[in-house]
Amino acid sequence: xxxxxxxxxxxxxxxxxxxxxxxxxxxxxxxxxxxxxxxxxxxxxxxxxxxxxxxxxxxxxxxxxxxxxxxxxxxxxxxxxxxxxxxxxxxxxxxxxxxxxxxxxxxxxxxxxxxxxxxxxxxxxxxxxxxxxxx
Amino acid sequence: xxxxxxxxxxxxxxxxxxxxxxxxxxxxxxxxxxxxxxxxxxxxxxxxxxxxxxxxxxxxxxxxxxxxxxxxxxxxxxxxxxxxxxxxxxxxxxxxxxxxxxxxxxxxxxxxxxxxxxxxxxxxxxxxxxxxxxx
Amino acid sequence: xxxxxxxxxxxxxxxxxxxxxxxxxxxxxxxxxxxxxxxxxxxxxxxxxxxxxxxxxxxxxxxxxxxxxxxxxxxxxxxxxxxxxxxxxxxxxxxxxxxxxxxxxxxxxxxxxxxxxxxxxxxxxxxxxxxxxxx
Amino acid sequence: xxxxxxxxxxxxxxxxxxxxxxxxxxxxxxxxxxxxxxxxxxxxxxxxxxxxxxxxxxxxxxxxxxxxxxxxxxxxxxxxxxxxxxxxxxxxxxxxxxxxxxxxxxxxxxxxxxxxxxxxxxxxxxxxxxxxxxx
Amino acid sequence: xxxxxxxxxxxxxxxxxxxxxxxxxxxxxxxxxxxxxxxxxxxxxxxxxxxxxxxxxxxxxxxxxxxxxxxxxxxxxxxxxxxxxxxxxxxxxxxxxxxxxxxxxxxxxxxxxxxxxxxxxxxxxxxxxxxxxxx
Amino acid sequence: xxxxxxxxxxxxxxxxxxxxxxxxxxxxxxxxxxxxxxxxxxxxxxxxxxxxxxxxxxxxxxxxxxxxxxxxxxxxxxxxxxxxxxxxxxxxxxxxxxxxxxxxxxxxxxxxxxxxxxxxxxxxxxxxxxxxxxx
Numbered sequence: 051x052x053x054x055x056x057x058x059x060x061x062x063x064x065x066x067x068x069x070x071x072x073x074x075x076x077x078x079x080x081x082x083x084x085x086x087x088x089x090x091x092x093x094x095x096x097x098x099x100x101x102x103x104x105x106x107x108x109x110x111x112x113x114x115x116x117x118x119x120x121x122x123x124x125x126x127x128x129x130x131x132x133x134x135x136x137x138x139x140x141x142x143x144x145x146x147x148x149x150x151x152x153x154x155x156x157x158x159x160x161x162x163x164x165x166x167x168x169x170x171x172x173x174x175x176x177x178x179x180x181x182x183x184x185x
Numbered sequence: 186x187x188x189x190x191x192x193x194x195x196x197x198x199x200x201x202x203x204x205x206x207x208x209x210x211x212x213x214x215x216x217x218x219x220x221x222x223x224x225x226x227x228x229x230x231x232x233x234x235x236x237x238x239x240x241x242x243x244x245x246x247x248x249x250x251x252x253x254x255x256x257x258x259x260x261x262x263x264x265x266x267x268x269x270x271x272x273x274x275x276x277x278x279x280x281x282x283x284x285x286x287x288x289x290x291x292x293x294x295x296x297x298x299x300x301x302x303x304x305x306x307x308x309x310x311x312x313x314x315x316x317x318x319x320x
Numbered sequence: 321x322x323x324x325x326x327x328x329x330x331x332x333x334x335x336x337x338x339x340x341x342x343x344x345x346x347x348x349x350x351x352x353x354x355x356x357x358x359x360x361x362x363x364x365x366x367x368x369x370x371x372x373x374x375x376x377x378x379x380x381x382x383x384x385x386x387x388x389x390x391x392x393x394x395x396x397x398x399x400x401x402x403x404x405x406x407x408x409x410x411x412x413x414x415x416x417x418x419x420x421x422x423x424x425x426x427x428x429x430x431x432x433x434x435x436x437x438x439x440x441x442x443x444x445x446x447x448x449x450x451x452x453x454x455x
Numbered sequence: 456x457x458x459x460x461x462x463x464x465x466x467x468x469x470x471x472x473x474x475x476x477x478x479x480x481x482x483x484x485x486x487x488x489x490x491x492x493x494x495x496x497x498x499x500x501x502x503x504x505x506x507x508x509x510x511x512x513x514x515x516x517x518x519x520x521x522x523x524x525x526x527x528x529x530x531x532x533x534x535x536x537x538x539x540x541x542x543x544x545x546x547x548x549x550x551x552x553x554x555x556x557x558x559x560x561x562x563x564x565x566x567x568x569x570x571x572x573x574x575x576x577x578x579x580x581x582x583x584x585x586x587x588x589x590x
Numbered sequence: 591x592x593x594x595x596x597x598x599x600x601x602x603x604x605x606x607x608x609x610x611x612x613x614x615x616x617x618x619x620x621x622x623x624x625x626x627x628x629x630x631x632x633x634x635x636x637x638x639x640x641x642x643x644x645x646x647x648x649x650x651x652x653x654x655x656x657x658x659x660x661x662x663x664x665x666x667x668x669x670x671x672x673x674x675x676x677x678x679x680x681x682x683x684x685x686x687x688x689x690x691x692x693x694x695x696x697x698x699x700x701x702x703x704x705x706x707x708x709x710x711x712x713x714x715x716x717x718x719x720x721x722x723x724x725x
Numbered sequence: 726x727x728x729x730x731x732x733x734x735x736x737x738x739x740x741x742x743x744x745x746x747x748x749x750x751x752x753x754x755x756x757x758x759x760x761x762x763x764x765x766x767x768x769x770x771x772x773x774x775x776x777x778x779x780x781x782x783x784x785x786x787x788x789x790x791x792x793x794x795x796x797x798x799x800x801x802x803x804x805x806x807x808x809x810x811x812x813x814x815x816x817x818x819x820x821x822x823x824x825x826x827x828x829x830x831x832x833x834x835x836x837x838x839x840x841x842x843x844x845x846x847x848x849x850x851x852x853x854x855x856x857x858x859x860x
Contacts, residue, residue: 053622054424058431058438060484070516072491073482073623075345075615076223077208079195081756082593083613085623086207088481090518104257104278105437108286111205113225113252117518122509143509148844151513154324161328167375168328169823177855180848188757189694193701193708208758210615210750211493212478214465216351217728218748218760219477239527239548240707243556246475248495248522283439289594296598302645303598304418308450315447323487330619340651342626343488343617345480346763347748349735352458353478353490354747358616360653374797374818378826381745383765383792387653392644413644421648459829463836463843480750486621510842553709559729566733572780573733574688578720585717600754610786612759613752628751630788657788662779683779691783 051108056085062102067095069119090119122148129178133160136175150179186243191220197237202230204254225254257283264313268295271310285314321378326355332372337365339389360389392418399452401444403430408449420449456513461490467507472500474524495524527553534583538565541580555584591648596625602642607635609659630659662688669718673700676715690719726783731760737777742770744794765794797823804853808835811850825854 060071070090078084087109091099096114103109122141129138129152136156141149152175161168191208198206205225213219222244226234231249238244257276264273264287271291276284287310296303330341340360348354357379361369366384373379392411399408399422406426411419422445431438465476475495483489492514496504501519508514527546534543534557541561546554557580566573600611610630618624627649631639636654643649662681669678669692676696681689692715701708735746745765753759762784766774771789778784797816804813804827811831816824827850836843 052424052442053618053624054620055438056622057486057620058424058428064484071484072489074209074479074491075482075623077210077752077756077758078593079199079206080594080597081192081752082596083615083625083752084207084593086209100255101278104276105283106439108284108439110257110259110276110284112255114255115250115252115520117520120505120517120519122515124515141509141515143506148510148842149513149515154322154328158328167823168325169376169378172322173855176851180852180855187694187712188753188759189755190708191757192755193694193698209479210758212347212351212353212480213728214469214476215729215732216347216462217731218347218750219728220758221477221479235525236548239546240553241709243554243709245527245529245546245554247525249525250520250522283437289592289598293598302418303595304646304648307592311446312450315443315450323483323489324485326487327485327621334619341619342624344614344626344749345488345617347750348458349739349746350459350462351732352461353480354458355488356747356749370795371818374816375823378824380797380799380816380824382795384795385655385790385792387655390640390652390654392650394650411644411650413641418645419648419650457829457847460843463829463833482617482621482623486617488617511844513844553707559727559733563733572688573730574781574783577727581716582720585713585720597756604754611754612761614749614761615752655790657790660775660787660789662785664785681779681785683776688780689783689785 051085055107059087059102059106062106063089063099066098066102067091068099090117129175129182131160131174131178133164133171133174136160136171138175138179147183150183152179186220190242194222194237194241197241198224198234201233201237202226203234225252264310264317266295266309266313268299268306268309271295271306273310273314282318285318287314321355325377329357329372329376332376333359333369336368336372337361338369360387399445399448401430401448403434403441403444406430406441406445408445417453420453422449456490460512464492464507464511467511468494468504471503471507472496473504495522534580534587536565536579536583538569538576538579541565541576543580543584552588555588557584591625595647599627599642599646602646603629603639606638606642607631608639630657669715669722671700671714671718673704673711673714676700676711678715678719687723690723692719726760730782734762734777734781737781738764738774741773741777742766743774765792804850804857806835806849806853808839808846808849811835811846813850813854825858827854 063071068089068091072088074086074088076084076086089099100112103112122143124139124141127138128135137153139151139153140147157168157171160171195206203224203226207223209221209223211219211221224234235247238247257278259274259276262273263270272288274286274288275282292303292306295306333341338359338361342358344356344358346354346356359369370382373382392413394409394411397408398405407423409421409423410417427438427441430441468476473494473496477493479491479493481489481491494504505517508517527548529544529546532543533540542558544556544558545552562573562576565576603611608629608631612628614626614628616624616626629639640652643652662683664679664681667678668675677693679691679693680687697708697711700711738746743764743766747763749761749763751759751761764774775787778787797818799814799816802813803810812828814826814828815822832843832846835846
């Protein structure tokens with residue numbers, strides 16, 4: 051399959067309800083290099099996903115198996131930085147915050163608008179988050 | 186495991202009823218690079234496949250889980266080209282043809298016999314298929 | 321490094337003159353999984369590329385070696401389809417056309433606008449190209 | 456995630472009852488390179504493993520599915536070599552020995568203590584095992 | 591590129607003088623999964639190799655750089671086993687044998703003809719080689 | 726090659742002067758999965774490295790090419806945390822600090838000794854570094 055098409059397929063899959071999509075490099079029979087497409091989907095969207103795979107890709111077969119998905123609880127808040135507001139995603143396990151992470155798109159936009167390295171943005175955010183979490 | 190052996194194992198697995206065999210590069214514990222062998226098989230051939238894995242490979246364990254396989258309906262027909270007949274594999278989803286593909290072995294043989302690039306063979310076949318599908 | 325950052329870095333590298341950028345999954349010392357970033361660049365842009373790598377990524381070292389790049393000659397033309405014009409990229413080796421390929425972005429846009437599978441767009445283009453090349 | 460942390464996580468997972476841990480290089484949405492962490496665990500240790508994943512890694516989600524594990528029967532014995540004793544791991548399928556393999560750590564120690572190539576140690580062990588198995 | 595074509599290309603490359611051919615899974619720009627084809631070739635066959643790449647594959651560019659190849663000295667001899675003769679490939683570094691390895695194709699044929707596991711063939715050969723090397 | 730041996734080889738290579746060692750999953754001829762071992766070394770240690778490769782691994786050939794290595798300037802200092810001292814590695818590009826990173830082994834030890842998640846250690850260190858860098 052033309053590798054340019056993957057991002058296109060991916061977008062269609064997410065639009066159709068896919069919860070996650072990832073690709074794994076594999077070696078098929080007779081040593082043929084290939085890409086395995088893995089899709090996580092609720093059963094209600096299963097049929098739509100199948101349709102996209104068969105109509106849009108060169109795949110002629112699908113394997114399905116049930117998985118149980120465990121996700122951290124998350125909430126979002128706005129952190130004010132000297133560059134403007136950045137959305138922070140906090141994740142909680144058993145009520146305890148185990149991760150706080152700025153939204154990448156916010157950091158990217160700020161790095162671009164201010165013509166600074168994205169590492170600088172992450173550092174600034176990290177500093178403010180430490181202060182914030184200390185309170 | 187000696188990498189030369191993979192193709193040998195693969196052949197034995199297909200002979201014993203495997204429906205698909207593929208390999209994935211993984212990193213095992215302590216950073217050891219390895220190859221995960223994945224085999225799709227009907228339950229009736231499960232035991233034969235297990236025997237081959239344990240007797241022919243260095244693997245000492247297998248993990249099994251059930252999958253549901255969905256395959257496109259397919260049919261085959263012969264397309265006459267100026268180089269001779271080429272088998273075409275048509276695949277159908279919900280009654281609509283979503284893929285038509287020449288058999289690789291036919292194209293390979295033709296490229297070899299006529300001393301032309303295999304891309305040339307695919308192009309010739311593609312052209313005829315368009316005309317055929319237009320009718 | 322945060323995997324979200326790769327596309328950001330990539331864009332910056334291309335803007336700074338990189339001719340190609342690709343990533344390879346590798347296993348570093350002590351079994352640490354990592355991504356090797358490979359960049360093809362003319363010597364005139366070498367310094368700018370270096371600056372981006374060191375300022376934007378977590379990399380602390382670069383290895384450089386000279387390569388000679390051989391590229392096919394290419395030209396572009398517009399093909400009129402029932403869905404509108406599609407840019408075709410022809411590549412030539414020793415004066416002979418060895419590849420003709422529609423621009424992905426055109427096909428993607430057409431598939432989206434017409435709500436059809438991108439495979440359908442490629443098929444339509446392929447058909448017209450065969451007719452065109454026959455003349 | 457900092458690639459240095461993987462070995463640390465791995466150790467914690469094994470201490471908490473993981474039966475196997477491996478990593479697969481994958482490509483996530485938007486072309487982001489990533490590492491999929493796969494863990495095999497008995498249901499009794501499932502909760503402890505989950506706790507480690509969420510508290511120690513940057514992962515915010517887990518997918519679970521049941522697998523049936525088939526393992527070869529194994530026993531261990533000491534083989535006396537001119538370099539000292541080496542533990543040999545024999546594996547049996549249907550009562551037949553299908554693999555006999557020296558413990559890597561023994562071979563590593565011997566190679567180090569005797570300042571010889573580890574291939575030499577394996578060769579010596581292999582020779583003695585053949586003689587032993589012939590009896 | 592159609593993954594079926596790789597083995598075909600590979601054969602053509604070796605026929606045209608390639609000393610080695612291997613493939614590496616990579617991630618191209620915009621997160622496109624791809625396969626990097628690496629070819630080792632003497633300068634005298636460089637042009638033929640280039641012709642195959644551009645005429646037979648979808649590649650539109652090649653990068654070249656000089657490498658110095660260091661190979662072990664090797665010789666071959668026939669080892670008589672109870673299953674018939676097996677070619678053994680010995681490799682020498684600084685005059686010392688560092689590797690002795692049966693030819694895979696011989697072992698494969700023997701396993702097939704005698705309907706035994708290929709591991710059995712390797713074990714038999716290994717045993718005889720130890721005895722032989724002891725003399 | 727037995728995957729257990731890689732870490733052993735790696736250690737020997739670093740002891741013999743290798744500046745970097747990494748592994749890449751590749752697909753060799755006839756579809757054989759393999760691992761490419763890449764070693765960065767100064768010419769003065771080239772011979773020792775070659776000896777290890779040929780005596781300790783199953784490799785029978787090496788390809789060499791010159792690379793120019795560019796490394797960031799680095800210095801180290803001790804940061805006092807409530808858990809004890811942690812070594813910080815600062816990296817500089819054109820006189821500007823572009824990275825400050827705690828030594829993994831210190832963080833690992835602290836996480837172990839205090840029975841806390843290593844993420845907690847990194848967070849504490851990150852907080853103190855921000856305060857320190859602000860002065």
